Amino acid sequence: xxLLERERKQHEGLLSLRPPRDDPKEAAGKIAVFQYxxxxxxxxxxxxxxxxxxxxxxxxSEAAERNRIKSIPxxxxxxxxxxxxxxxxVDNKASYSLLLNRDQIRWEHLPAIAxxxxxxxxxxxxxxxxxxxxxxxxxxxxxTRDDIAWIESHQDASTYPEMQLIKSWRRQYPxxxxxxxxxxxxxxxxxxxxxSPQYIDYHQGDIIGKDGIERQYDKTLRGVDGQQRVLVDxxxxxxxxxxxxxxxxxxxxxTALDLDLQxxxxxxxxxxxxxxxxxxxxNGEVLAMVSAPSFDANKFTGRISHTDWNEIAxxxxxxxxxxxxxxxxxxxxTFKPIMAIAGLESGVIDDETxxxxxGGASFYGHYFACHLKRGHGDISLHRAIAxxxxxxxxxxxxxxxxxxxAHYADLAxxxxxxxxxxxNETQGTMPSTKWKMRLxxxxxxxxxxxxxxxxxxxxxVSPIQLVSALGGLGVGGRWYQPHLVEGGAPVLxxxxxxxxxxxxxxxSGMYGVVNEWGTGHAAQLxxxxxxxxxxxxxxASSDKTKGAKVRSALANNAWFVGFAPMEKPEIxxxxxxxxxxxxxxxxxxxxxxxxxxxxxxxxxxxxxxxETELRRVQSLELLSSIAAFSxxxxxE
Amino acid sequence: xxxxxxxxxxxxxxLIVTLALCTLGILQIYSATLxxxxxxxxxxxxxxxxxxxxxxxxxxxxxxxxxxxxVGYLYLAAMGVLAATTFAGSKVxxxxxxxxxxxxxxxxxxxxxxxxxxxxxxYLTEAKSSGSLTWKDLAKLAALVGxxxxxxxxxxxxxTALTYLPILICGVLMAGLRWKYLAIVATVxxxxxxxxxxxxxxxxxxxxxxxxxxxxxxxxxxxxxIQSRIAVGNGGMWGRGAKESSQTHLGFxxxxxxxxIFSSFAEEHGFVGIVIALVLYFLLIMQVxxxxxxxxxxxxxxxxxxxxxxLLFHVLVNVGMVVGxxxxxxxxxxxxxxxxxxxxxxxxxxxxxxxxxxxxxxN
Numbered sequence: 001x002x003l004l005e006r007e008r009k010q011h012e013g014l015l016s017l018r019p020p021r022d023d024p025k026e027a028a029g030k031i032a033v034f035q036y037x038x039x040x041x042x043x044x045x046x047x048x049x050x051x052x053x054x055x056x057x058x059x060x061s062e063a064a065e066r067n068r069i070k071s072i073p074x075x076x077x078x079x080x081x082x083x084x085x086x087x088x089x090v091d092n093k094a095s096y097s098l099l100l101n102r103d104q105i106r107w108e109h110l111p112a113i114a115x116x117x118x119x120x121x122x123x124x125x126x127x128x129x130x131x132x133x134x135x136x137x138x139x140x141x142x143x144t145r146d147d148i149a150w151i152e153s154h155q156d157a158s159t160y161p162e163m164q165l166i167k168s169w170r171r172q173y174p175x176x177x178x179x180x181x182x183x184x185x186x187x188x189x190x191x192x193x194x195x196s197p198q199y200i201d202y203h204q205g206d207i208i209g210k211d212g213i214e215r216q217y218d219k220t221l222r223g224v225d226g227q228q229r230v231l232v233d234x235x236x237x238x239x240x241x242x243x244x245x246x247x248x249x250x251x252x253x254x255t256a257l258d259l260d261l262q263x264x265x266x267x268x269x270x271x272x273x274x275x276x277x278x279x280x281x282x283n284g285e286v287l288a289m290v291s292a293p294s295f296d297a298n299k300f301t302g303r304i305s306h307t308d309w310n311e312i313a314x315x316x317x318x319x320x321x322x323x324x325x326x327x328x329x330x331x332x333x334t335f336k337p338i339m340a341i342a343g344l345e346s347g348v349i350d351d352e353t354x355x356x357x358x359g360g361a362s363f364y365g366h367y368f369a370c371h372l373k374r375g376h377g378d379i380s381l382h383r384a385i386a387x388x389x390x391x392x393x394x395x396x397x398x399x400x401x402x403x404x405x406a407h408y409a410d411l412a413x414x415x416x417x418x419x420x421x422x423x424n425e426t427q428g429t430m431p432s433t434k435w436k437m438r439l440x441x442x443x444x445x446x447x448x449x450x451x452x453x454x455x456x457x458x459x460x461v462s463p464i465q466l467v468s469a470l471g472g473l474g475v476g477g478r479w480y481q482p483h484l485v486e487g488g489a490p491v492l493x494x495x496x497x498x499x500x501x502x503x504x505x506x507x508s509g510m511y512g513v514v515n516e517w518g519t520g521h522a523a524q525l526x527x528x529x530x531x532x533x534x535x536x537x538x539x540a541s542s543d544k545t546k547g548a549k550v551r552s553a554l555a556n557n558a559w560f561v562g563f564a565p566m567e568k569p570e571i572x573x574x575x576x577x578x579x580x581x582x583x584x585x586x587x588x589x590x591x592x593x594x595x596x597x598x599x600x601x602x603x604x605x606x607x608x609x610x611e612t613e614l615r616r617v618q619s620l621e622l623l624s625s626i627a628a629f630s631x632x633x634x635x636e
Numbered sequence: 637x638x639x640x641x642x643x644x645x646x647x648x649x650x651l652i653v654t655l656a657l658c659t660l661g662i663l664q665i666y667s668a669t670l671x672x673x674x675x676x677x678x679x680x681x682x683x684x685x686x687x688x689x690x691x692x693x694x695x696x697x698x699x700x701x702x703x704x705x706x707v708g709y710l711y712l713a714a715m716g717v718l719a720a721t722t723f724a725g726s727k728v729x730x731x732x733x734x735x736x737x738x739x740x741x742x743x744x745x746x747x748x749x750x751x752x753x754x755x756x757x758x759y760l761t762e763a764k765s766s767g768s769l770t771w772k773d774l775a776k777l778a779a780l781v782g783x784x785x786x787x788x789x790x791x792x793x794x795x796t797a798l799t800y801l802p803i804l805i806c807g808v809l810m811a812g813l814r815w816k817y818l819a820i821v822a823t824v825x826x827x828x829x830x831x832x833x834x835x836x837x838x839x840x841x842x843x844x845x846x847x848x849x850x851x852x853x854x855x856x857x858x859x860x861x862i863q864s865r866i867a868v869g870n871g872g873m874w875g876r877g878a879k880e881s882s883q884t885h886l887g888f889x890x891x892x893x894x895x896x897i898f899s900s901f902a903e904e905h906g907f908v909g910i911v912i913a914l915v916l917y918f919l920l921i922m923q924v925x926x927x928x929x930x931x932x933x934x935x936x937x938x939x940x941x942x943x944x945x946x947l948l949f950h951v952l953v954n955v956g957m958v959v960g961x962x963x964x965x966x967x968x969x970x971x972x973x974x975x976x977x978x979x980x981x982x983x984x985x986x987x988x989x990x991x992x993x994x995x996x997x998x999n
Contacts, residue, residue, distance in 0.1 A: 027810050027937055031929055034806070034941065035922065041952045042918050046911060048959030052869040053907040060869020067866065068882040233886040 066103075069242060070164075070232045073099070073136060076223025077169040079250035081183055081213055083259040084287075084486070090173055090183050090214075096143040097168035098151055099136045100128070104162035113139075113160060116150050130191075134204055141301075142170050171301050177294025179262055181322035182255075182422070182484060184212020185297035210300065212322075213253065213484060215423050223250035254486045256285035264596040265290045268589040273578040274557075275323040275463040278593050281471030281563060281572045283490035284480030286420070288573075288593060289464075291323040325418075325425040327576065328460040332537030333371075333388045333519075333583070334559045335409075335455025337473055337506050339396050340385055342408035344502035348399035351505055354380050357391035364447035368394050371536065385509025386518035388534060390454050397453025402444055405452060406432035409459075411496050412469035413479055419493070420464055420482040428465050431458035456538060463574045467561055471572030474510075474531065474563040476503060507531055511566050522587040523562050528598050531569070532562030532590065534583035555579040558586035564594055571597050646696065647993050650923040654971060654986060657916050658685045658979075661897065661972030667878045668892040668900040669974075670885070677893050677974045684976045688983030695987025696994060703988075704758045704935055707751070711780070714751040717744050718787045725791070733791050743977035745788045745796045749946060750984050752800055755780055756807040757938035768814055774821070777804060794840055795965035799949055806945030807938055863888045864896055865960045867903040875906030893974045895966050898958045913972075917951050920971075924986075927993045936992035943985045 052060060075097075081090035098117065105128065114121040117140055124139060131137040140147070148165065155163040171186050187210045193199050202208060208222070209215035226247035231239040265276040265288040278288040295312045312319055321327070343349040359375035360367055370376065370390040376383070384392035397405060409415065415430025429435075431452060433444040451457035461469075464482055472479035477496030510531035513520040519534040537557045558580030563572035575589035662685070666678035703710075717735070721744045725732035734741045756777065763773045781804040788797040813821075833841070867883035870876065879885070881903040884892045892900040902910050921944050928940030947970055954969040956962030968978040 027812075027934075027941075028929065030810050030812070031925060031937075031941070034810075034944065035925060038918065038921050038925075038944075038948055041948060042914055044961070045952070045955045045959065046914055048956070048961045049868065049902065049907055049910050052865060052959060053872050053902065053910075057869050057872035060866045061872065063866045064870035064883050064888075067863075067888050068886050231882075231886070233888075239886065 068231055068233075070101070070230045070238070071135075071227045072164065072166055072230060074226035074228055074244070074247040075166065075168045076225050076247035077249045078171060078186070078214075078223065079221040079252045081221075081253050081255060083255060083257045083262070084285075085258070086254070087259050089179060089255070089257065089259065090171065092169040093172045095141065095168055095170040096148055097138050097141045097166055098143060098147070099138045099164050099166055100162045101164055102131070102133070102135045102137065102162075106162065109160050109162065113163065116154070117143075117147055131204060136164070138166075138168075138205060141168060171298075173297035173301075175296070175298075177296050177319070178266055179257070179290070180212075180294045180297045181291040181324065182212055182257065182289050183297060184214035184216075184423075185210055185300040186214050187300055211320075211424075212422060213255065216421050217253055217485060221250045221253060224248040255484045256280075256287060256486050257289070257484065258287045258597075258600075260600055261288040261593055261596055262290065264288075265589075265593050266292075268592045269575075269577075272580070273317065273323075274576040274580070274586075275327060276573065276575050276589060276593060277324045277463045277467050278571055278573040278597070279464075279467055279471055279482050281468075281475045281480070281569050284468075284482045285486070285490075286464075286482050286484045287571065287597070289324045289484070291321070293317050293319040295319040322422070322424075323463065323576065323578075325420060325422055325462050325464050327462050328426050328428055329462075329539075329557055329576070329578075330457075330459055330537040331414075331455040331461045331466055332535030332557070332559055333390075333455055334466055334470065334533045334535035334561050335414075335453075335459060335461075336385060336388065336393050337470055337510055337533055338409050338412050338414065339393050339400075339405065339453055340381060340506045340509060341473060341477075341498060341502060342400055342405055343396040344381075344505060345408065345498060346400055346404050349381060349396055351381060354378050355384075355389075355392045355395045357389050359391075361391045361394055363394060363398055363450045364445070366447055366450070368450050381505060382509045382512055385506065385533070386512030386516050388513075388519050393453045394450050397449050398446070400449075400453075401446070402449045402452060403432050403434075405449065406430050406435070409469075411477075411479075411494055412472060413465055413493070414459065414461055414469055416465070418464050418468050418482050419491075421484050425464070426462055428462055429458055429460045455535060463576045466559070467572050467574035470510075470533065470561045470574075471563050471569060473503065474507060474566075474569040474572060476500075507566060514562065519583060520560060520562065520587045522584060523560070523591040523594065525564070525591065525595055525598065528564050528594070529566035530562055530564040530591075530594060531566050532560060532587075534587065535559030535561075536581075536583040539579070555581050558583045560586035560590045562587075562590040562594060564598070645994050646990050647923060647927060650920065650927075650986065650989070653916050653920045653923060654983075655685075657913070657920065657971040660901070660913055660916075661969075661974070663878070664897055664901045664904070664972065665893045665974045667881075667904060668884050668897065670879060674893055674974075680976070681974050681979070684979040685983075688979050691980055692983040692987035692990065695984045696990035698991060699995065700754075700935065700939060700988060700991050701995075703754055704761070707754045707758045710751050711755050714744075714748050715783060715787070718748055718784055721745070722787050722790050733788075733793050733796070740976060743796075743975070745784075745791070745793060746977040746981040747984070748784050748788070749799060749803065749981055750988070752781060752784065752803050753939055753942035753946070753985065753988070756803055756942060757935050760807050760811040760938050761933075761935045763811070768812055769808065769817070771817070774808065774813075774817070777808065792837055792840075793966075794836070795953070795967040798953075798965065799946060799967055802945040802949035803942045806941050810938060810941050860890045860896075860964055861957075861960050863890065864899040864958050867896075867899040868959055871903040871906040871909075873907045875902075875904050875909050878904050880904065894968060895954065895973065896958060897973050898955050898969050901972070902958065914951075914955070917947075917970075921947050921951075924989050927989050930996050931992050932996050936995070940989050940992055943989050946985070947982075 077092045080088050083089055110124055111121050114124045119140060127139060128137055151163055151165050154160050173180065173183055173185065186207050189199060189202055189204065189206045189208045194202065194204060209218035214221065224247065226245040228244045229242035231242055233239055261278055265278065269276050269290050269292045273292055276288060276290040277286065279286050300309065357370055357376035357379050359373045360369040371388065376387060376389040379389050379392050409430045415428050417425045417427050436442055436444045448457055452459055468479060468482055477498045479493045481491035481493050510533055511529060512518050513534065514523045514530045514532050520532045523530050523532050537559060539554050539557060558577040560583060561572065561574045563569040571594060573590045573593045575586040577586040577589065580586055662678050662681050665681050669675045669677050721735045722732060725735045733743045733745060735744060759777060759780065763769060781800050785797045785800050863883060867889050870883055881900060883889045883903050884900040889896050889899050901913065924940055924944040924947065928937045928944065931937045931940060950967060950970045953962050953965055953967055957964050968975055970982045971979065
């Protein structure tokens, strides 16, 4: 077909030629195919929209919200810890923290961020890994001015947009370890704590109370964090504030502590190792509680650094131990009032019972010495308490037997937790035949009772147990649960049905300790009838200490428990002076606290209470202000 | 040739659907660019549409038979301009697609589509008169379409280059191809595509990868895919309402007035809105096809079907990209996306379709 050939050639040369006419109807079938294809394409597209917009629009509307809403946590301040007059013991200080938004974190940014903020890169990356899927991770608290300046100039979209500066609160504890064992401290929740059922509502990264009141009352003190929602654009720029959920601050805790008393107790124990606890035996309120040596709770509030922790935790003097509730030491002669009431109530002695003290006595083939080598001569109960005659109480113990002693001691709370509102209280030990059988599957030997009778042997107590026990005797045989935080009626733990005459004999003996040339005469106060009992407790058996040259670690512990006034005690104080050698070294400590208590009371009741007087310890820039009024100043 | 033509004879249903889509587009451009640096795009778009209508009338007035006789010159001229653009055009976003003509910045590759439709129509009308297409015919057609495709890919603008393919494929299929040929071509394509992948630019590879795995790098290449799907899903059944869409107005959606205008539309008007818009597109294409069916000659049919195929491809690829069912290619949505070249070229094509319609009784 030459014509066609020509046309082709022309076409190849792209020359013009009028196209031939033909019938387009033959393409009808193909057009129909195209139409079906078009329908298919539109069904395909509409189904795509159906899937995204109708089937699961929530997924995408949430994604869109995550895109545009940046939520900034508003951290709730913890409740303050206040003393009985409302003075602040533990406060919060506003500070700044840095958090990283998880979905913006770029690992390659971290070394730069870490070095700029003096963080260890290893710590930082492990912190972020541990944080799991938490959307925001606080990586540094208590930012310095330099930190803040650096962050503000580097958090734009082009550098490190994952950084977010937030306001936070730094827990501020009294300086120099003042009341540190009572307040405790806060820290980041640990893995182990997260797994325990007690912390079921808590999340990784939460700051929780780790010890003391902070731990015991964590649920009260901690608030509910709020959040501020900010509309941001694709560059992370804030466009406008959305609804804000305010933080609910934690509740303040009113404690029974009296800062003035606490300050005196702290100072009277300064440089020593031991404990002072003051309670109101009529209701169990803890007015002061000191354990020495102490530690600076402010050092624990950090998030990453553990060097301070290690330093304190490995200190051989064990500053973290709250001796007031955790020491387990022989009470020594302070146990004697319990022996006395046990003897009188059981009828093994009465006010006319006299034993002869030649400076020692033999029981079951062993010689037991009295602390007074020349002996007390013929001695009755009153003088035996006042002058702490060991031989008298050896005999009482011998007559009672261990299980009757244990019965009365148990009534007074020896060998029981007091149930004070602090974590990790220890139980102490009150031996009995059952106790020994359970512990070592051995019979109790009567000879062992003799040591127990003067608070040695297997008996161990904590200061809080001892002050609670003797204070309870002082108020007529009623033992209230010691508590730091006020609220609710006092809890009466046990009530004894003692013969008032018997009780009166014991208390008058304890009056004699202080006021009748007894062992605790240094606790005398003018116009106040102070009762008490001293104790010099051996750390180890005297056989071991006799030849020992290094005495300090094994030196006797000095105890004194006092309460006043005699008729209706409203304060009971225990002082434990570890390795204080002789009990009279513990007496002035108690005297200072008692005097401070009654001086303050006198000023309050005489109407001469000066506001300034109370405010002296108001701000807890503490020991500096305490130093400003020396305890002597308060007492004399 | 005595011809009576008047405005009354235009394809009014087609025109109404077209203007409805343009209106949706302008409203959406207005809403999406409010308080951005593109906020005057909406009235520019009105300008494009109005001038586009005039162009459409001119294109309809021209006898396509005459056009087809001149298509060789048109083709040569188009290649010249395209080459000039590719090698001397203005560079925007790393690709040279635009040249400046009398103050307008034109994307020449858009107008090449029209020429290709005419060239294919012309070639097929002639070749088909000898029966089925031969290999030689196919090779020549492929060359005619391939040259501009390569030029456009060089710019680089893979998306627009790909829009030339449906013109060729549709034309060939309309003209009729032996099953054997079809099978062979299909096989060759399946084999060569993976090889072709290696010749793609890195960003094009990224786009393909992020189409398949959008979550692999959510802040990088997958960003647009994810953000577009979020925008669409965020619209839900009824939409967030005009100007109320967060994805659009906070900048998460890339270019919400051009390539991603349908994401923005879907976010603001929801499933109901997109169904209405897609029905309009469906009617548009069907109306073009209807003109093909009523054409009195093959040339008219090829022109109309070329236009229909091109429109279908654009809608499929652009809207498919918006719902995450197609890779990101960066081609506009006809009539809705803001942009002069695209709007004008669509109007010119619709003008050709109208021209075919006007001449259906004339023979």
